[in-house]
Amino acid sequence: MRELFDIRDRVVAVAGAAGAFGSEIARELAARGCHLSLLDINEAGLEKIVSELPESAQVHTRVFNAIEEDECESALDECAQRWSRIDGFVNCVGAFKIIAAEDMTRRDFTQVLETNVSAALSMCKFAARHMIPRRYGRIINIASVSDSVVNPGYAAYAASKSALTHLTRVLAVEWAPHSITVNAISPAMCETALTTDFLARSDNRATAKSKILLDRLLEPEDILGTVVLLLSPGGGFITGQAIHVDGGRTIS
């Protein structure tokens, strides 16, 4: 039974690792004995996460901008060189802009799509190029319940997350012949640097909480069990799925 969820010595690259979800995932994977490459645009944030990990943690960091395709390529190549392989890739990079549709500029819309969808394709692609020759890989994109539910002001974010979830399914189809699984985790609202301003405005916090059946916002640690499952032997037959970790948000 212990081997079902054993991910010791797995090499996992986490993008967006300086953020709330990414850093929580990094801490959990380090505790489980993974070799980690932590990637983010925020150098100080990466240094802080590493300083909080145990000295025994096997960790490498790389600053990159996920919007730039060549930076995605060199960052993922560096991970593969550092550890001689990439077993898993977790994409926690994200942008969140909530603006009424009549006020949303093409630039606002495109920036969210670039970060949440186009950059995801680049990162997954360059991770997969190291997985395909080894016929092994696990890829996880952090999407959102906004891939399914609809809220006012969410034109860019909801369009980007439903696109990310569907992109995940297409990649799962393309890379299944190489024994690579590709899944999304779709969490409910959580208070992080991304959402603090939004939650502080008018009654957004109360409204968000009222739509979650388990009657609280998500905490970053709530997604860890699903991340470990999807990276572990026990999750090896799951692919092309968007697993909603949402306290019942999508059925409310």
Ligand SMILES: NC(=O)c1ccc[n+]([C@@H]2O[C@H](COP(=O)([O-])OP(=O)(O)OC[C@H]3O[C@@H](n4cnc5c(N)ncnc54)[C@H](O)[C@@H]3O)[C@@H](O)[C@H]2O)c1
């Ligand atoms: N917080 C929520 O309520 C919530 C809910 C569902 C899904 N999500 C999704 O989870 C993911 C992580 O969100 P979070 O709440 O941890 O946010 P966060 O802001 O704490 O973390 C996001 C990280 O991505 C990094 N990043 C942003 N743009 C980048 C770029 N161009 N290149 C490299 N790194 C970049 C940031 O520096 C940051 O460290 C996002 O995709 C978000 O949409 C968040």
